[in-house]
Each structure stands twice: as structure tokens, then as C-alpha cells.
Amino acid sequence: MIAPKPFQQPYIANILDLFRAAKGYYDEAIGPADQRRAFSYNGAVLLKAPTGAGKTIMAGTVAEKFATEEKVVWFWFAPFKGLVGQAGMSLRDHHPGLRVRDLASDRQTNGTRSGDTFILTWASVVSRAADARKVRQDGERFPSFDEMLEELRADGFRIGVVIDEAHHGISSTSQSMELYRDLLAPDYSLMITATPDDSDAEKFTKAAGIMELHRVTVARIEAVECNGPGVAGLIKPGVKSIAYISPPDQAALADFEAAALQDACTTHARIKQELASMGVNLVPLMLVQVGSGAGAVDEAKVALKGLGFAEESIAVHTAKEPDENFLSIAHNEEVEVLIFKMAAALGFDAPRAFVMASMRAIKDTDFGTQLVGRIMRVHRRLQGRELPPLLREGYLFLADSDSQAGITAAAEKINKLKSQLTQTSPFTMITRVAGGTQVQVVTNNQPDLRLDEPDEEAVGQLPKPAGAERIPAGKAVETSQEMLDLLDQVTEAAREEDRARREEHPAEGIHRYERKKEAPMRFRTQELPLEIDDLLECIQQQVKFDDAKLLQGLASDVQIIRVERGHFRGVVAEEERSIIKARIDIEKAERQAQAMLLRQQYLSAKELLDHLLKRLAKEFVNHGFGEVADDEDRLEAALALILVRHPNLLSDVEKECAARFSTTREAEPLPGFIESATALNASHRNIYGVFPGDLNPWEVEFAKLLDNDPTGTVLWWHRNPPRKKYSVAIVRPDGGRFFPDFVVGVRGRSLSKDGILLVETKHAIGSVDSQIKAVVEHKDYGAALMIHWKDWIEPKKRMAMTVRYNPRKDKNELDAVFRCESMPTY
Incomplete structure (x- = not known):
């Protein structure tokens, strides 16, 4: 048995005083409504204290002492099954006045005495698991948990509930709440937690109809200095x-x-x-x-x-x-x-x-x-x-x-935990009305003289299920371009299936828009050759394995910074930094290098790896490290270290070789018309005379800029759909294809580019994908101009900005305000 520390005793006494006050109300009250009203204001307390400050000892002492004054049976809830035994061990060792019982094997009410304590979890009585079902059903030897509670009340016992680790143990979900509020309907409730943020407790108490949750808080310093300053405490x-x-x-x-x-x-x-x-x-x-x-x-x-x-x-x-x-x-x-x-x-x-x-x-x-x-x-x-x-x-x-x-x-x-005691609620009083005793709620210094059930607010309501709130209206605007591309893929098959039928016999109510006669009939698209040997050979020869990279490939450790912070000593955490050596994680590097190789969409990762290893082995031999070239494991590890330390090394050479070996050809002719189930808004410069229905909001706004160009620079514009036989594509370094959002005919643009400018609108410009799109070039039309809407969510301030890739910082940056008259120079 452990006697409570002196600093713990005032908190124990404080909680006992609250429960004694509640007992006084119960002893005077006549009906269930009065008892629940008394509990709502005086029967529930939350004890907050840091881990190690003795919360379990304090809670156990409260339960043990109060059982000598009140005829009470305790139900002690642990958050997890593994902690049931720990709680039981503590109560048996330190609180002999509490008799620990097992709900699964001991539900007989005969012989029950004040202070009997059942240790359990919520799941053991509300879950659909077999053990929980057994506890809630009558058996040959024991009554059900529900019937046991009725028998205990009939024998004059009051019900106490202790919720240990309340930040995990309590819940406002329907099953546990129904058990707590409707079946247990405790007369005394003590929640204990080490987590200062008791928002979960707030939700729980609201749903449980607890109008005033009393808080008792133990400051950390009390447990630190309980044996005196400078002497080890708890x-x-x-x-x-x-x-x-x-x-x-x-x-x-x-x-x-x-x-x-x-x-x-x-x-x-x-x-x-x-x-x-x-x-x-x-x-x-x-x-x-x-x-x-x-x-x-x-x-x-x-x-x-x-x-x-x-x-x-x-x-x-x-x-x-x-x-x-x-x-x-x-x-x-x-x-x-x-x-x-x-x-x-x-x-x-x-x-x-x-x-x-x-x-x-x-x-x-x-x-x-x-x-x-x-x-x-x-x-x-x-x-x-x-x-x-x-x-x-x-x-x-x-x-x-x-x-x-x-x-x-x-x-x-x-x-932030500061020492705090509580007191009996000033909002309840015992009154005698029409010869009877009632517990009344005091409002504006006057008792609320009601003779029936308590108000709905005191009973509480179950919270709305998670996810019931509506998604903010502006959320859809934040959808990324990649998601739009994915949606295009999902719907493309259905569109192709219906195209032939619609060309000959448009359905009733379908709106058809013909391509303008003066509009271009086809564009040029870019692709890689089917023969890949030259492309692989180019990568092998052009990859830059210089002296510094070879040495990095042989490294076994790296220098890292050790950051040590001290906590609790002051308001701001103390920090010390030092340089130490750390072992290189070869397996982690090899996994990341493998991921880089697998990003290649056009070439086999295995063939690419073989060509890179062949080149690296040659460099090691040339520099006098033949033993590394002969050791396959060391060679692969060296390649992984080089690729991971220089993440742009492979993508740069892939870009260079893809540009060298890619070719352009004429794509298939554009459709003679487009159709829509709904009428589309008219466009002055779109080649079909309308704003296509698949434009997202920022694409619509950019299309309007093109359509309303006052300078005459924009001759026409076309929405370039992804993955069509008539679409314009640019080859990416990884061998994949990129389909810019717009193809624009620009007056005054170089004839070598067919007077065409490709444009990509991006909501997010910081991703790796966006960086790639900002630097790859179409052999005939040049690089796609990337556009980002600055201050999009504020219509009066939003502004179309051009985006440029900054190689020094390895990131995309906003460059300048977009002007239609500047399009010939982009």
C-alpha cells in the first residue's frame, strides 16, 4: 500500500468533497429526473495531471475512501485490453479497500459490497465481439451485465465510473455513449488524463448530458518537487x-x-x-x-x-x-x-x-x-x-x-497545466415543492421549478457522425491538373465509343459545333522512335560521372547535424547543435535509385540500369578502381549513391537524349465538329466557336483572355485534349508524353514554329511534374508557356502570371504578368 504524497492529498479531498455534495443531493432527491439533474451539475470530474504524477493512486484513493461513506460499486474503464491488468495490479497492491472483480467471470450480485471494482474496456461491453455478446446476455451461471446493474441498484448500490486515460478511453460515438448514459447512468464519474487538451472530454460530456464538468488539475512542478527542491520527486x-x-x-x-x-x-x-x-x-x-x-x-x-x-x-x-x-x-x-x-x-x-x-x-x-x-x-x-x-x-x-x-x-x-481545485456547482439547490423534495437548477438566482423530466439540454444529444459537415464550396477549385487528367482518362473510353454514332446521327437535344473553315485542320505531335538502342546508347555516353561523383559513390558515411533540445526548463526549448557522422543507409539509397529508374516510361528499367552500370564500371577502371568495377554489389551501391545524391543527373541526360532522338509528325486531322449535351457558350476565337465544356475554372478564365484579346495577336485557340490521335504531345525526359492545355495561333510568331504557341495552365507550380512541363520543348512549336493564376480566390485581384523554371534554385517561379501582345516572344 502506498500512502498519497502530501501534494496529492488536497486534490483527493477536493474530489471527495464534490462526490459528497452529489451524495447529499441524491439522498434528498425523490425521482430519477432529480438524480440526473444532480449528476449533471455535481457528479462528474476530470482529473488532469502529467504522467507519473500519481493519477491512478489519487483516483484509487478517492474510490477507496468514498466507498466507506457511500454504498457504491465502481466500473473502472481502461482504454486498451493490455492496460486492464496493469490497473488491476495497481488497485490490488495499493488499495485494499477496493475488491477487484472480473466482469466476464463474476457477475453475481449476491455478496457484493461497497468498493467492489470491475476493471474493463469499452470494447468488452459495447463491441460486437463474442466476449462482449456473452457479457450482455444471461447465462446459466451469471446474469447479463445489464441485469446485474438493475440488481445492484435494486440492492441500494450507486454506480461509480472511473475512465482511465480519458484522452483515449472516452468517446462520443453512439455505442459507448448509450452504454454510459443510458445503461450505466453513473451517479459518480471520474475521468483521469495526462493530456491537457480535453476537447474529447468536452464532446463526451456534452453528449452525456453533463452540464458542468468539474476540473481538478495538478501542475507538473508539484510532482517534480514533491520531496523538496533539488531532490528527486515522482x-x-x-x-x-x-x-x-x-x-x-x-x-x-x-x-x-x-x-x-x-x-x-x-x-x-x-x-x-x-x-x-x-x-x-x-x-x-x-x-x-x-x-x-x-x-x-x-x-x-x-x-x-x-x-x-x-x-x-x-x-x-x-x-x-x-x-x-x-x-x-x-x-x-x-x-x-x-x-x-x-x-x-x-x-x-x-x-x-x-x-x-x-x-x-x-x-x-x-x-x-x-x-x-x-x-x-x-x-x-x-x-x-x-x-x-x-x-x-x-x-x-x-x-x-x-x-x-x-x-x-x-x-x-x-x-500549461496549472494547479486547480473545484467546488460544488452554484447552479443547483434542493427545494421543497408541493410537499416533495426536488433538485432544481438555479437561473438568474431563481430555481427553475419544474416537476417533470429535466430539460433536453441537460440530457444531451449524440453528436453528428464524423464527416457529416459539408465540404466548403471553394474546395473543388483546388483540384489539381493531375486529377483533371485522370478524369479525362476515365471518360475517354466512353467518348470514343459514342463518336462514330454521333458523327452520322446526332441524338435529339445534342448540340453540334462545326470546326471553322479557316481553322487549322491538323497539328504536329512529338514522339520517340520505336527503336530504343540509340536512345540507351546516348544516355550511357552522355551521363556525367566525374571524379567527385565517383568518390561519392565509394563513401560509407556522411556528416549530419545532431539537434538536442531541452524541454520543461523554460518557455522556449533549449537547443544545442553538433556535427556527427552517420552511416549511409545503402538499402534505402538503392530503393530510391530503383524508383528513379522505374519512373522511365519508355525504356526498360533493367536495360537502363545495365547501360548505366556499364558506363560507371568503365569510369572506375579508368580511375584505378578496377576492384569496384569487378564487384557487382559495390558497383550497384555506388550507382545508387550517385543517383540519390544527384537526383537531376539521370533526368537531365534523359531530357537531352529524348530531345535529340524524338521526332515530330502530323497528327490525325481534327474532328469536323464537337458535340455537347448542353448548349456551350459562344467563343469569338475558338476554332469550333465555343468554350469547350471540359475546361476547369482557371482554364475558362485564361480562354476568355485569349478570346477577348484587343490587340489582334491571338488568331485562334484550340483546347488540346490529352491522349487523342489528333492531340499535340511533347515528349518528357522519362519517355512519357505531355499534352499542353491550349494550342494558340499567334500573329507575328516565328514561322519556324508555324505561328503556334502551346500553353499549359497550372494551379500548382511547385511539383516535380510542373517543373518537367516547364522545361521540355516541342521540336516544332518550342516549350509550352506555363500560366498560373495569382490570387485566384480573390476575383478582383487575380492575375495571370507566366512561370519560368529557375535552374539555380531548381524550382518554378512566377515570372511576369501575362500579356497577349507578348505571345510572339514567349
């Missing part, structure tokens, strides 16, 4: 997060996971040594959170054994590999490392843990709070001691540098 004074970043050209090469694990192991060893030098007989526990990949656990095991850990000192706990002795890991000092995925991060008590290495991205602040919580506790053997600086911190090593922001946000949230 939780550590600080947490340090360590992340790793590198220059962009090396980010794809560095093995950040290996760096985080190595760094974590080094710190773990230092902590182990420090404990031994202090004479503290304690083996620290290192936590390793792996990703969701199938082989992640095995890879971590191999790495840890390579760093000196014995097989028997490594434990694993995942959903697929649950450790039967999971709850004992915290106390079993033969286990020095615990590998886990998600579940162990949520609510698992690990007071031996100082160090965690996380291989997963931590974007969610609440999950970051949970991770920090796993290494914040102070082991009982260290509490009350003056500790050296190394042991006063928890250490979180992050393979994903973006996760550090989530940890910082989590620390800031925890720091």
Missing part, C-alpha cells in the same frame, strides 16, 4: 529530445534510424554506469519504438545485438507479438530493452526507463505527450535522492527530425 525535472538533420543532398543517404539507436545506446550505457557509481542497484530500461513495417522488429533486434545487447535482455511487445509478461517488464531487470510499436506507448508504466529511441514520425501532440510520459517517471529507488544531472533527465532520440516539433508542442502543453 517525475524528472526535464526531458531532452535529440533529432538529426542533414543537407538536402545527403538527406536520402544518412541512416537516421541507426544514428538514433546508436546515440540512444551510448546514453543508456552512461546512465547504467552512473547508477552503478552511485551504488544504486537498478538496471535502466531502454525503449525502442519501431515503425509499422513487417520486418521492423527483427531489424531492430539485429541492430541491438550488434550494439552489444544479449538476446535474452531484449523483449518485444506488439499487437502481433504480445509479450505474456508485458506488465512485469517494468520490474524484471533481466530485460534491458523493450521493442514496441504503438500500444506500449499508451499508458504503460516504465519507471526504469530513461531513454527511448523512436523510429516513427510523431505528428500528433497527444501521442507526443504519451511518449514523453514513458520516460518521465522516477524509479522508487531514486525518489528522495539528490541526483546528478544525467539522471535528472529523460532522453528521446528521434529518427524523424520533424517529430521534434511534436515533442516541443507536447512539452508546452504539459507546462
Whole structure:
């Protein structure tokens, strides 16, 4: 049994006072409506405290003490099945006044006594799983859960509910809410959480008809200094997060996971040594959170054994590999490392843990709070001691540098917790009306004298299902050009199928628009030759493997920046930076290089790889590294490192060779007419005399600019559909084809370009696809002019801008305001 710490006692007393006040209302109330009204204002409390501050001890003490004053049975909800045992162990060890019972095997009400506590999960009583169905049905030995509650109430018991880890355990969904509100209908409800953001609790309490949720909050500093300033309390004074970043050209090469694990192991060893030098007989526990990949656990095991850990000192706990002795890991000092995925991060008590290495991205602040919580506790053997600086911190090593922001946000949230007590609601009172006793809600200093059911607001309503809100009207405007292209592909087959029939016999109500007689009949399209040998040979000969790239291909490590931040010490996280070496992740580089080769749409990735390796081997031989050229694995690894470090190397040579070997030819004639099921708006300069119906909003606006050209520069314009036999295409470096949105006849444009300008309108200009479209050129018509609408969402300010590719920055940039009269020079 553990006696509550002095700092915990005022919070325990505060919650007990609230429940006593509620009990007073219940004892005086006559009808169910009065009881629910009393609960709505005085029966529910949310206890918020940092992980390690003793929330379970405080909640257990409240339940234990109150059971000596009230005839109450408790239902203690854990968020996950794995934490049911942990909660049961804590209650049995520390609160002998609470008799822990198992709902699945013990539902007899005979012999029930005040303080009996059933530990369960929501899923065990509301799920459609077989176990939940058994609990809710009468059996030969036990009544159903529903009937048991009726019998308990009939025997004079009141119902108390404790919701542990409330940020995960509560829900406003219909099943759990119906159980809580309609079946359990608790008289006392205590929610406990380490997550300061209690928006989920707000949703829950609103749906449950809780009009006033009482908040009791424990500040972090109280748990840190509960044994006095400078003396170890229940939780550590600080947490340090360590992340790793590198220059962009090396980010794809560095093995950040290996760096985080190595760094974590080094710190773990230092902590182990420090404990031994202090004479503290304690083996620290290192936590390793792996990703969701199938082989992640095995890879971590191999790495840890390579760093000196014995097989028997490594434990694993995942959903697929649950450790039967999971709850004992915290106390079993033969286990020095615990590998886990998600579940162990949520609510698992690990007071031996100082160090965690996380291989997963931590974007969610609440999950970051949970991770920090796993290494914040102070082991009982260290509490009350003056500790050296190394042991006063928890250490979180992050393979994903973006996760550090989530940890910082989590620390800031925890720091915002300020000590807070509650008081009985001033909005309820007991009145005697017509000889009876009622609980009334006070409004404007006057009781609301109603004799029937409570108001609907006090009962609460279930929230709308997720996704019920309408999508904002402006959302469709943000659809990317790629999505429009995809829609074109989906509908193209149907269009082709109907074309022949419509040419001869247009259906009734179909609008037909003839091509103008003066309009061009056909255009020229670009394509690559069917024979690819010359193209492959060109790539092999032109790829630039210079001395620097050859050396980079032989590298085994890279320099990265180690970023260490201290949390909880002040408002702004402290930060220290240092340069360290990290091993190159060859497998990761080879996967990324393979993806580059597979982007090639016209050439076989295998043939392209063979030609690149042949050229690279020749260069290594010429530079005196024949042993590399003779080792197939080293040669492929070297190529991968070069391609990943220089991502434009392959695309540049592909572009050069594609331009050299591509040819143009006349496309098939344009259709003599187009048809539409609805009437189309008339156009002055479109070759069919209308604005086609498949234009998206920004294409419509650009077409209007062409149509209303006051200078006479625009002679005609045509909507260039993708993947038609009569369409204009430009060959991309990867061998694919690009179909600009518009073909425009321009007065004064060079005759060598047939007086034609190709135009592409783009909503998003920063993608790799947009960069490619900005630089590729049609052999006859030149590069397509790219147009972007600046300030599109503000019609009075929107402006058509030309886009240019900046090779120095390797990005597209807005260039100048589009002018029709400037089209001859584009």
C-alpha cells in the first residue's frame, strides 16, 4: 500500500468533497429526473495531471475512501485490453479497500459490497465481439451485465465510473455513449488524463448530458518537487529530445534510424554506469519504438545485438507479438530493452526507463505527450535522492527530425497545466415543492421549478457522425491538373465509343459545333522512335560521372547535424547543435535509385540500369578502381549513391537524349465538329466557336483572355485534349508524353514554329511534374508557356502570371504578368 504524497492529498479531498455534495443531493432527491439533474451539475470530474504524477493512486484513493461513506460499486474503464491488468495490479497492491472483480467471470450480485471494482474496456461491453455478446446476455451461471446493474441498484448500490486515460478511453460515438448514459447512468464519474487538451472530454460530456464538468488539475512542478527542491520527486525535472538533420543532398543517404539507436545506446550505457557509481542497484530500461513495417522488429533486434545487447535482455511487445509478461517488464531487470510499436506507448508504466529511441514520425501532440510520459517517471529507488544531472533527465532520440516539433508542442502543453481545485456547482439547490423534495437548477438566482423530466439540454444529444459537415464550396477549385487528367482518362473510353454514332446521327437535344473553315485542320505531335538502342546508347555516353561523383559513390558515411533540445526548463526549448557522422543507409539509397529508374516510361528499367552500370564500371577502371568495377554489389551501391545524391543527373541526360532522338509528325486531322449535351457558350476565337465544356475554372478564365484579346495577336485557340490521335504531345525526359492545355495561333510568331504557341495552365507550380512541363520543348512549336493564376480566390485581384523554371534554385517561379501582345516572344 502506498500512502498519497502530501501534494496529492488536497486534490483527493477536493474530489471527495464534490462526490459528497452529489451524495447529499441524491439522498434528498425523490425521482430519477432529480438524480440526473444532480449528476449533471455535481457528479462528474476530470482529473488532469502529467504522467507519473500519481493519477491512478489519487483516483484509487478517492474510490477507496468514498466507498466507506457511500454504498457504491465502481466500473473502472481502461482504454486498451493490455492496460486492464496493469490497473488491476495497481488497485490490488495499493488499495485494499477496493475488491477487484472480473466482469466476464463474476457477475453475481449476491455478496457484493461497497468498493467492489470491475476493471474493463469499452470494447468488452459495447463491441460486437463474442466476449462482449456473452457479457450482455444471461447465462446459466451469471446474469447479463445489464441485469446485474438493475440488481445492484435494486440492492441500494450507486454506480461509480472511473475512465482511465480519458484522452483515449472516452468517446462520443453512439455505442459507448448509450452504454454510459443510458445503461450505466453513473451517479459518480471520474475521468483521469495526462493530456491537457480535453476537447474529447468536452464532446463526451456534452453528449452525456453533463452540464458542468468539474476540473481538478495538478501542475507538473508539484510532482517534480514533491520531496523538496533539488531532490528527486515522482517525475524528472526535464526531458531532452535529440533529432538529426542533414543537407538536402545527403538527406536520402544518412541512416537516421541507426544514428538514433546508436546515440540512444551510448546514453543508456552512461546512465547504467552512473547508477552503478552511485551504488544504486537498478538496471535502466531502454525503449525502442519501431515503425509499422513487417520486418521492423527483427531489424531492430539485429541492430541491438550488434550494439552489444544479449538476446535474452531484449523483449518485444506488439499487437502481433504480445509479450505474456508485458506488465512485469517494468520490474524484471533481466530485460534491458523493450521493442514496441504503438500500444506500449499508451499508458504503460516504465519507471526504469530513461531513454527511448523512436523510429516513427510523431505528428500528433497527444501521442507526443504519451511518449514523453514513458520516460518521465522516477524509479522508487531514486525518489528522495539528490541526483546528478544525467539522471535528472529523460532522453528521446528521434529518427524523424520533424517529430521534434511534436515533442516541443507536447512539452508546452504539459507546462500549461496549472494547479486547480473545484467546488460544488452554484447552479443547483434542493427545494421543497408541493410537499416533495426536488433538485432544481438555479437561473438568474431563481430555481427553475419544474416537476417533470429535466430539460433536453441537460440530457444531451449524440453528436453528428464524423464527416457529416459539408465540404466548403471553394474546395473543388483546388483540384489539381493531375486529377483533371485522370478524369479525362476515365471518360475517354466512353467518348470514343459514342463518336462514330454521333458523327452520322446526332441524338435529339445534342448540340453540334462545326470546326471553322479557316481553322487549322491538323497539328504536329512529338514522339520517340520505336527503336530504343540509340536512345540507351546516348544516355550511357552522355551521363556525367566525374571524379567527385565517383568518390561519392565509394563513401560509407556522411556528416549530419545532431539537434538536442531541452524541454520543461523554460518557455522556449533549449537547443544545442553538433556535427556527427552517420552511416549511409545503402538499402534505402538503392530503393530510391530503383524508383528513379522505374519512373522511365519508355525504356526498360533493367536495360537502363545495365547501360548505366556499364558506363560507371568503365569510369572506375579508368580511375584505378578496377576492384569496384569487378564487384557487382559495390558497383550497384555506388550507382545508387550517385543517383540519390544527384537526383537531376539521370533526368537531365534523359531530357537531352529524348530531345535529340524524338521526332515530330502530323497528327490525325481534327474532328469536323464537337458535340455537347448542353448548349456551350459562344467563343469569338475558338476554332469550333465555343468554350469547350471540359475546361476547369482557371482554364475558362485564361480562354476568355485569349478570346477577348484587343490587340489582334491571338488568331485562334484550340483546347488540346490529352491522349487523342489528333492531340499535340511533347515528349518528357522519362519517355512519357505531355499534352499542353491550349494550342494558340499567334500573329507575328516565328514561322519556324508555324505561328503556334502551346500553353499549359497550372494551379500548382511547385511539383516535380510542373517543373518537367516547364522545361521540355516541342521540336516544332518550342516549350509550352506555363500560366498560373495569382490570387485566384480573390476575383478582383487575380492575375495571370507566366512561370519560368529557375535552374539555380531548381524550382518554378512566377515570372511576369501575362500579356497577349507578348505571345510572339514567349
